Amino acid sequence: MQKIFKYKSSILITKILTRLIKYCNVGAGTNFPGKIGRLIAPDILSYLVNQAKKEIIVVTGTNGKTTTSGFIANILNAAGRKTAHNKKGANMLTGLTSAIIQECNQNTELNVDHCLLEIDEAYFCKAVDEFNPNLLVITNLFRDQLDRYGELDTTARKIKEAIAKTITKKPLKVILNADDPIVSSITQGKNVENIYFGFRNIIFVGQDTDIKSPQEAASCKCGQKYNYSKIFYGHLGHYNCTCGISRPKPDIEADVKIDVSSSTITVFSQKYGEFKVKLNMPGLYNAYNALASISACLELGISVKEIIQGLENYSTIFGRAELTYLKGKPTLIQLIKNPIGATEVLRTVKDDKTSKLLIIINDDYADGRDVSWLWDANFELLFGHEKQIITSGIRAADMAVRLKYAGINQNNLKIIKNIDNAVKYSLLNLQTDEKLCILPTYTALLQLQKILKKY
Numbered sequence: 472m473q474k475i476f477k478y479k480s481s482i483l484i485t486k487i488l489t490r491l492i493k494y495c496n497v498g499a500g501t502n503f504p505g506k507i508g509r510l511i512a513p514d515i516l517s518y519l520v521n522q523a524k525k526e527i528i529v530v531t532g533t534n535g536k537t538t539t540s541g542f543i544a545n546i547l548n549a550a551g552r553k554t555a556h557n558k559k560g561a562n563m564l565t566g567l568t569s570a571i572i573q574e575c576n577q578n579t580e581l582n583v584d585h586c587l588l589e590i591d592e593a594y595f596c597k598a599v600d601e602f603n604p605n606l607l608v609i610t611n612l613f614r615d616q617l618d619r620y621g622e623l624d625t626t627a628r629k630i631k632e633a634i635a636k637t638i639t640k641k642p643l644k645v646i647l648n649a650d651d652p653i654v655s656s657i658t659q660g661k662n663v664e665n666i667y668f669g670f671r672n673i674i675f676v677g678q679d680t681d682i683k684s685p686q687e688a689a690s691c692k693c694g695q696k697y698n699y700s701k702i703f704y705g706h707l708g709h710y711n712c713t714c715g716i717s718r719p720k721p722d723i724e725a726d727v728k729i730d731v732s733s734s735t736i737t738v739f740s741q742k743y744g745e746f747k748v749k750l751n752m753p754g755l756y757n758a759y760n761a762l763a764s765i766s767a768c769l770e771l772g773i774s775v776k777e778i779i780q781g782l783e784n785y786s787t788i789f790g791r792a793e794l795t796y797l798k799g800k801p802t803l804i805q806l807i808k809n810p811i812g813a814t815e816v817l818r819t820v821k822d823d824k825t826s827k828l829l830i831i832i833n834d835d836y837a838d839g840r841d842v843s844w845l846w847d848a849n850f851e852l853l854f855g856h857e858k859q860i861i862t863s864g865i866r867a868a869d870m871a872v873r874l875k876y877a878g879i880n881q882n883n884l885k886i887i888k889n890i891d892n893a894v895k896y897s898l899l900n901l902q903t904d905e906k907l908c909i910l911p912t913y914t915a916l917l918q919l920q921k922i923l924k925k926y
């Protein structure tokens with residue numbers, strides 16, 4: 472009896488705090504309410520998530536968590552399945568708690584088919600102490616915010632530990648990126664069923680494909696560096712090692728044609744047949760996110776028709792390749808947060824000659840305090856970019872220095888530290904044939920979201 476009272480209080484107070492924060496416009500309100508809710512009932516998240524009637528789905532990895540889970544949510548919606556989802560991308564335990572509480576009623580009932588949780592790769596290990604996923608999706612593992620997570624191996628080890636701790640009646644299904652050697656070798660043992668996805672061929676239409684992403688060291692367990700017959704980006708590709716370990720044959724394999732603003736994915740699967748999906752988003756990284764979501768949804772028993780429908784009518788989440796109109800002017804916002812992800816975003820920008828750039832770099836905790844990653848991202852791709860580039864945010868000056876070293880024409884560079892003023896300036900000077908492309912780090916994106924409400 473007392474327990475139910477605790478749950479009810481936790482839910483009520485978390486909901487009130489969320490509304491209050493939103494009403495007073497003092498932040499996104501994604502973490503603090505959940506923190507208080509967990510103080511009142513420490514097991515509230517576990518209590519709610521375990522009410523899901525069907526699979527509990529967890530999406531983790533370095534890049535693409537928010538977009539991949541957004542795709543899955545849209546497909547589940549197209550299939551008529553009710554889902555509780557931390558759609559704002561707050562992916563630590565407090566954020567998850569805030570988000571899931573919003574979905575339940577005052578009788579502490581969740582009433583959903585699925586819980587779909589995007590979880591920070593460093594927090595996944597803690598999350599499995601509270602609930603166990605039935606389906607786990609791992610998008611990729613790249614170097615990200617080194618000061619927070621340590622080396623890649625540590626992250627991989629933490630995910631391994633989390634999987635080992637997961638207890639389910641049926642084997643845990645894990646959707647793995649076969650093209651990422653760190654991800655593909657992460658799970659072993661009889662309690663897991665691995666389902667691999669990967670690309671067979673990638674064709675860039677009208678783009679310069681010679682430019683590679685920064686290479687990250689990917690070494691085999693035996694200590695030797697992998698050999699690649701194909702490199703797609705970062706350490707993703709078709710790899711093998713002289714010791715015999717090689718890229719696993721994907722269960723869900725695809726060819727993709729990448730255009731400047733969209734891509735066409737042709738999926739081949741022995742189990743599910745062949746089908747085509749058109750994705751209205753730029754970049755190879757989004758094609759990977761789509762393929763991960765397709766694989767997950769096929770395993771959840773969703774039909775190909777509903778998958779295609781869910782992906783083709785997907786409208787982007789704030790800051791994830793979202794095209795909006797500010798004062799009638801086309802604006803594309805794309806989050807950047809680590810060398811590999813940023814390089815892939817820059818590649819899409821480079822091919823778009825009409826875009827004027829506003830790059831906003833913060834170094835708050837959630838961005839990673841260390842901005843040395845700017846030097847690993849391939850800003851050289853912007854060499855020869857004719858339109859103006861404005862840098863903003865706490866580290867606006869560092870960004871400008873980075874661009875200077877990338878060989879950007881100094882006359883095209885402008886530093887406006889204040890984000891509000893930078894947005895105003897960029898829009899004011901935008902020509903009719905130009906598009907504004909904003910590339911913010913995570914906390915800059917949150918600030919931007921608040922600023923853009925006025926437009």
Ligand SMILES: [Zn+2]
Pocket residue numbers: 691692693694695712713714715716
């Ligand atoms: Zn080896």
